[in-house]
Amino acid sequence: MQTESEPIATKSSLQADRGETRASIAIADVTFGYEDRTFGLHIPHLAIHPGEKIALVGASGGGKTTLLHLLSGILTPNSGSIRVEDLDLAQLSEAERRRYRISSVGFVFQNFELVEYLNVLDNILHPYRLNPALKLDKRVRSRAAELAMQMGIQDKLKRNIQKLSQGEKQRVAICRALLPQPRIILADEATGNLDPANKRRILKILFEYVETHQSCLVAATHDHELLPDFDRAIDLETFHADLSALNVRSR
């Protein structure tokens, strides 16, 4: 594991050709800032290769979540380009970015962000009901059941979400993120609320998926104990910039 701002070749990226799902993120000269602040992000160059597991570190409010939102297309940069394989996210329309997000990005949130009125199975299938880009059919349902089995929650599929433990909830959230077989997994403090045993377990599940599918994982974390498990750690402070000096209009 290395901590740096520039990409390097890793063991997993060298093995990328063997995977089914290929992922490659290329960020070039991206700037982003919010309207009320002159302070923002400037990422001259960042490449994330298939099979890579990247940890984003830095102080709270340092831009970790912003970078995840840029990678998922929730936010668009002020300048520069973010390419995911052959897609330039900045060039996509709002609807195209939503389609990209629902089908190519698996988002895991710190507070799980599960829907309280749906049971476990319906929560896992939820993305398929939100956007017609994903078709809910028998194959998807059987894949959901398989994922639930891998996560050890197969006997809780009909259970109300509020009756689950924290660890179980996070596993449901991961099932939901992985079901569409995303090319990128974005985890925003995904293990922040969990005990050490559950943290390791969740990371192991995510890492296995990344290695199996040759996708890539970008995880924002405060937990420095976990950093050795990642291929790389990127300190967001290295991307901090005064946007007014760069003559970039913030949004």
Next chain:
Amino acid sequence: MTVTHSFYLAWKYLNFNRLKTATLIACITLVSSLPLALNLLLSASEEQLMSRAKVTPSLVGSKGSDLDLAINTLYFASEPPDPITMASVREIEESDLALPIPIATQFLARGFPIVGTTLDYFNFRELSLASGTRFGVIGDAVLGADVARSLGLTPGDSLVSSPETVFDLGGVYPLKMNVVGVLDRTYTADDRAVFVDIKTTWVIQGIGHGHQDLAQPDAEELVLEREGNEIVANAQLPQYTEITPENLASFHFHGSTDTFPITAIIAVPPDRKSAAILQGRYEVTDAPLQFVNSPQVIEELLIEIFKIRNLLNLVFFLVIAATLLAIALIFNLSLRLRQSEIQTSFKLGCSRGAIVQLIAAEIAVILVVSGGLSAIVTVGVSHLKQDITRTLIS
């Protein structure tokens, strides 16, 4: 988001928040069905009140409230008017201007009005029997359809009149009456009445009674005083409280029938001219009785009801507006509470349009269920409006 998925999620949300959903549905059902149901009931009441008044246009009774006289004589409701005497019946009969049908409604039997009348009433109202026969002797009772159903009585059973006052020793004592017939349902006030011969009401009132024959030698100990043919009984003389074939002959009335009380007379004139002449007789200033043109009286009542209906409609409009505002507020607050869910859906790849579609589906489900319930309530009220109206009028 497909329509199926949005309705599926809407159903899951509404089912999870059952109490809130049920409250919303109840509110919408009430505000949508209540004005409609009430208007239906008011229309039915107006129709029912007027139709009975139209077929019974001429009433004669004591001077006083013409509305009370009409309501009591037509629907056997409200306090009976001051009594008049049978002499008035005889006078109308002798004038040949109308067929007089006496009505006496002072008494009740288990909550239902006892209507003392003659068999002419059955012919006039064209009442037919579902079972049994019309009353033949004093003590016989013919029940309206609702009375028979409500009390579970059939011909052969008996029914006791209600005592007027428990502590009035010289007052009205209960009389056990024999049910001899049950009328077919008419959907009028007749369904909720107990019809007896006019003489039976006089027996209930104590004007007529039956007791042991004091002229017989074995009644000697009951005699207080004997003066020629006049025999005065002492306080030990028991009076019969039930009329049986054995004691029927002992029942008798003291005094002239002309002085016996009734509450009103339904006058059935053969033509308009006779009706006009009869009415004229009672419109002289010193006439002790009044002639009531019931359609006119009921129409005046309906005008008042119409004013109340307009007022009610205004109140309902305000209540509906307030309820809709409250519902809008609930939805607004609910949306604020669901901001986190909405944000997550957006982060996952859901459009704002899909969120709107989901909320619209929830509103649609609530409106459809409320609309369905409202339709059921309205159809139910429409189906039962005659019964409900009759109960309300009674």
